[in-house]
Amino acid sequence: MNKKLTILYFASFREHAGTGEESVELDVGTAADLFEQLKHRHGSAEPLGHCKVAINDEMADWDAALSDGDVVLLFPPVAGG
Amino acid sequence: MNKKLTILYFASFREHAGTGEESVELDVGTAADLFEQLKHRHGSAEPLGHCKVAINDEMADWDAALSDGDVVLLFPPVAGG
Amino acid sequence: MRITADRIEPDKQRDELCDDRAGAYASFEGWIRNHNDGEDVLRLEYEIYEPLALKEGQKVIEEALEKFPIFHAECVHREGMLEIGDCAVWVGVSSAHRDEAFEACRYIIDQVKVRLPIWKKEYYVDGNSGWVNCERCAIHGHEHPKVVSS
């Protein structure tokens, strides 16, 4: 079953997607599924484990289940400091 | 053979000796000998190993030999910072 | 935890951690340096997703306050375009003794660098620019293809 999701892209992901935000309707179970399905969008050569995900402004695990209406934030590898 | 020495006392040693500096003539070989002979002056209950000595403004070992005319600085346990 | 587009003022930050019970204060600053991975860096741009960076940063500070017997701890991170020599991040900790001040300060900067949604893009002297790879991966020796665009 398709879910309506809002995806936010950051840093290199945003540059590759050419946008910081988009709405999608996809049949995905977990955040990891979404990451794989959107690979062509964020153009990441990074393994999933180097990236992070947040759902509705809470840090989440990649195996978190997505619900209709979720806002999913896709973070490339961070480098603060 | 007696040696003429100038002794400088610091901190608690000075307070116990009642003076920061004195001249002595003593028959001593090493700085450690001097420390023991002057125990009543600097009133130290500290083991030698907790204290330090400098000879003519250079840090020295307790087994350093003293020469006539040396200026010997007796340091109680230090506590910087 | 604070995120700011303005110059970080370490001395003012420090003053906020003062405490009559404190005998030790340790601080760390990350400065923009003129080279990285063999490249000559001109300036650096920090992108921060503020809502989560603040939340996660606050969590890191609270963890430090729990793990170590310290009195106060704070972290400020700069966002936007920074020049060589600018202070990008400041961490300060006050405590009774120095062991825990050093340890907590180290803990906070280590965690901030790998957990907060912060990214930096380096602008090189040769006109190129590139997103900096995550430090943890660099430590672990992972192969990260560097994304460079001109």
Next chain:
Amino acid sequence: MRITADRIEPDKQRDELCDDRAGAYASFEGWIRNHNDGEDVLRLEYEIYEPLALKEGQKVIEEALEKFPIFHAECVHREGMLEIGDCAVWVGVSSAHRDEAFEACRYIIDQVKVRLPIWKKEYYVDGNSGWVNCERCAIHGHEHPKVVSS
């Protein structure tokens, strides 16, 4: 190494360690705290034998510069009578990366505390005063009879 009877200004000291190659800066400050060994402290007097404190302090800094890949390091120690909250000692280190900044900073303060001819006398709220025992002995658990005079 510097010894001063005036207020230490950490921000000015810090500025002297700036370097375009430096990505990390670690600093430590020792503050006068209002208690020690269960006693309420009112103020603290530092006695320093300056010629040797400078010489030995400089040696410590040079050792740090040899042991760790750092750019700059400095230490300032205050002498005379200090009040609660005053900064008694400041150490700062700049380097390319943070590991060595933290380690060198720690090395310098540790060595300064046990090697320099510096003594401190605490003045207590109850009117007594006493010379503070050396830290190394405290660490090693030695029994030092405390010399207290009223």
